Amino acid sequence: MRTQSMWRHTLTFFPQFLAVLKERAEPDSTVTVIGASDGRLILPLVSAGYRVVAIERDPIAVHGGEVQLPGDNTGHAMGLIERLKLEGLNGRVQVVEEDFLVSEPLGTTSDAVWTSCSWHYGANHRRPLGEFVYRMQRLVRPGGLYGAEFMMPVEQRHHLLEHYTSPERLRRYFIGDWDVLLTLRTDEFTERAHVGQLQDHTPRMGLFLAARASTLS
Template identity: 75%
Template sequence: MQTQSLWEHTLTFFPQFLAAVEERAAAGATIAVIGASDGRFILPLAAAGYRVIAIERDPLALHGGEVHLPGDEHAHTTGLIDRLKLEALYDRVQVVEEDFLQAEPLGVLCDAVWTSCSWHYSANHHSSLAEFVTRMQGMVRPGGLFGAEFMMPVQQRHHLIEHYTSPEKLRGHFIGDWDALLTLRTNEFTERAHVGQLQAHTHRMGLLLAAHTPNSSYQPGKKNS
């Protein structure tokens, strides 16, 4: 591709999600990305032939502008919209410039939905983790795929914030009409400085992939044999 995302070199479980999409979704399937940023995941999905809904509220990520980089450098970054145009992918992507937690429903169910390390941001802590997950689940059609990678607690303060979760805890949101397909987790690792984190820092990350598989015998609040 002609342009590069600011997040190009950060660790991601996106290849596992993409492999699941390729296995389960038809050609031209509709995939929503919550927290589209400058297109690290949007462009590969669109280039693969999928119809993508990119939900992002940050004007800098969407339209580009000056960013502060490690080494006390400043540079102009290309936003998602211009990157899509440069790669001739703009017609394959619907950009929704809204706060995911406050936006009106899309009015369409998606074949897959993905988010990367979005709910742990403090700006999203005005809503519970359960609300974030439930809103994402509500976007997935029966038979569709849910994918999320997320930060796990490392510092003591993280253990006090539910949005820094674990695959085991997150699975509790996927009962009844959901089948957890894959959970992964990393050990602690040091990630080099990048935009938004101008010093090297320590992370733990998790992944959960789940399929929406309606089960007519399941009733919330009722014990099923």
């Protein structure tokens, strides 16, 4: 790709999600991404042949603008819309600039839904984690795929917040019409400073993939 995401160096389980998606979804299927950011994972989905609904409320992520960089520097970040245009991919992405937890941005379901480390952000703590999970679930059509990567607790304060969760805790939301396909987790690891986290830091991450039953009960 000719453009680069400001999140390109951060760890992700996205390759595992994409592999399962390719096994279960037809070419040209629609994938909804909650917290699309500047398109770090949007562009690979479109390049793989999928249509994408990108939901993002941060205006800088969508339109670009000045961001704080590590080392007490500032710089200009290219937004999602500009990146899609420069890559020639904007015709296959519907950008929805709304707060996912405030409004119901879509009237239809998708073949898959994905979020990358969205619900641990403090701005999303005003609503229970279960609400975020259930809203995502409602976007998945029968037979569709649900995927989320998320931060797991490391510091003591994380253990007091349900939004720093684990695959085991997430399972309670996926009973009945759901089949858990894959869960993964990392040990603690060191990640270099990046936009949004201006110091080197030590996170843990988890992955949760589930499929919705083809016929809902």
